[in-house]
Amino acid sequence: MARSRSARDDAALLQGDAHGFAAFYRRHEDSVLAFYLRRTGDGELAADLTAETFARALEGRERFDAAVGDAGGWLFGIARNVLATSLQRGRVDDSVRRRLGIEPLTLDDDAVARIDALNGDPAVAALDDLPSDQRAAVVGRVVDEQSYAELAGRLRCSESVVRQRVSRGLRTLRNGLEADR
């Protein structure tokens, strides 16, 4: 089954050398930071959680199986786990960062401002509120510019179902953003 170029690149970057992993980080940094920022409302906390997420992705990259799903989805699975563990323990989990010798982040005011800037996009926030199947379809079609055929392969459903999810998702987004005005 055909898989998107973006998903193939992601898998190659994730399982490539250090330069590849840095590129994988750059590609997904904003989305992971925004994910945490919306859930915690705190830029520094979001940065800390993001650091642990990518550390876990680095440590566990050999376990990633491209046949099971795309690397972006796999990364967000880690992000949800990190968030759940951290909420449960009442502090940001940093066990993997310690194991890998990654030092705690030192954020200056500019870095915090750069993270907080992610909060200013209502479309991103509204996207996050969509049901997961619609969000995956909208992100795949609109952000990653994948074809319906590619998306159908990745999401394991028919093209007509993908079209329906994209259509519904965009309608929900439009309604939500108009209501905010």
Next chain:
Amino acid sequence: MSRLPDLERALFDAAARLDAQAVDNATAPDERRHARRWRRRSAPLLAGLVSLLVAAGAVAAVTGLLDDGDPVPHASGSPLKPVAAATGFTLASVRATDPDGGPRWGIGTYDAIPTAVSTGERPASAALAARLRSRKPVTCVVVGRIQDGRLGVVGRDGVFADDGRFHALAPAAQSSSACAGRAENGSFVSMSSGPPVPASGYTGPPGTAIGGCRERVNLDGPTVSPQTRRKLRGVPQCGTGGLRRVVAGFAGPHAATAALTGVGYRKTIPLLPDENGAYLFVLRSTAGPPPRLTITDRSGTVCDPFVRPPKTAADRAASARNATNCAGLRDTRPHP
């Protein structure tokens, strides 16, 4: 560019380390095979070796030597450090005992190339700023605990989870290094005073996986920047016994002796011209006034490197009676 370039860099470094480890592991089976063969051949020797090690442990308890732990990892490009990778670490022969025992303290230098300071942090002096612009090599002073001729830190007060071991350290990993240029004839003078340092000897970046405590400062004070407050958040303060007043430096080849005088304390040490007059004193950090350092040069002139220029007539009269500053020690003529 990413929003968190420091994190990107740290992940890149970690990935590179893992890649290197994978290569090592790929070659390891051969080594393991050799090791197994060695164990089979040397089994009869082990019993004797064990008894030797027990004896060595007893000696270590007496001499203050500690077991070796993991080396201190390299700081991942601390942006505040105005020097690039270090070369040519030279350890001076002067040593100071620690009030709690264990490996003695030592002082050394390494050469480094200044780098541009990218964070807006100002270099410590105009001279260093000029060096930064010129990119001429500088010599940096580093202090730490010494074991078997190696610079390192001791696992105590939170460092390396209080494992009580000695951890070798790359000189440039310490944050307390003072850097200066050498004179044309190779002589070097660097006398600076700083706040107390942790008794572990670790003065690298706070809040890392290495652990450790920080100097007692009021983080809510008006002079603490938001960046510093953020950086030190969560780093425990050193306990009363966990800090040392380390008075150390290089007084230059013309210096003959260094004397430190404090409340109930006076010690004088001879200085070697070949070691650019390296001096080192280590005391417990106390709340009273800091001890006073005086240097006597080879002509018998006594000076105080930290004496302040007199402001009033009374001050001028007092300074005439007391030691002068140590500008004369920077004389670059060959010492007799």
